Amino acid sequence: MAEPESTVVNPSVKQKDPSKALVIAVTTRAIFNLEEEHQLYLEKGKEEYVRHQQANQDRPLPPGTAFAFIQAVQYVNKKILESNPAEEDLFDILLLSNNSPESGVRIINSAKHYGLEISKFCFVSDEDSTQYLKSHGVKLFLSADRTDVCNALRRGVSAALVFQQEVQAPSTPLRVAFDGDAVLFSDETDQVFREQGLEGAVQYERAMEAVPMGEGPMKAFAMHLGKIHKKFNREECPIRTYLVTARSGRDMGIRAIKTLREWGLAIDEAFFMDGAPKGPILAQIQPHIFFDDGLHNIQGAQDMGVPSAWVPSCC
């Protein structure tokens, strides 16, 4: 089993305390567009892939789906340190790759080219690279590999799958949009909906109005994000968070709001869409990343050029 390698690319990247930092692990195929290279790997094998990456080591890879999100996260770090140079609650980016170190030069060079502040590069050849997530204190894992994402979720790490897509480059501040059920919240109401239909789900919500919902796979990450959010007053905050849920506000909004209040999680804006498509509102919000467990919602967001990450509830 290969040991992870660690390389500090940019000497100005402040070493962060992993127990305090919000560590985000992103895979190379999530942050860069490696589709052509991945195809080569699948069709011609590892040797040909390594040869190609070595021959092109000085040619930067094009940005991938999670690229703008990582750049916006860097912007937040900059703002945090401007307001308090001693602050330790910072984002820390770790790049996780199934590439062997000999094909990793192009990846390191690409990160340098774009000025990405990645503190650790881990080239792991092991089948299940998610085994390193806990020891690195990872709070969010973004990958283009479904098995990786499911393994991370099983390990209790907030994780989502990104697909290669066309992305509009959103401006700062960092904007993160979450779906509600089966993403921030547990899927208990979804289950009632599947078994008893909409009327049954509405009745269930009414009966349970005073009982906070269980936590979904993205709650832990959202809470960490909320902790950094709280350091700023609303006007100056470099982070904006959104809830974009299919729930109707009238029948099912109260329990969602009460749950967020119970958790102490402040969300800047909440949209209760009552089953309407989410794409148009997301196009207006222009989040750097949108998390949803519904593939139709992911597709709707992708059609609008919104970087989207699928939180599978069926691993």
Ligand SMILES: [Mg+2]
């Ligand atoms: Mg949902």
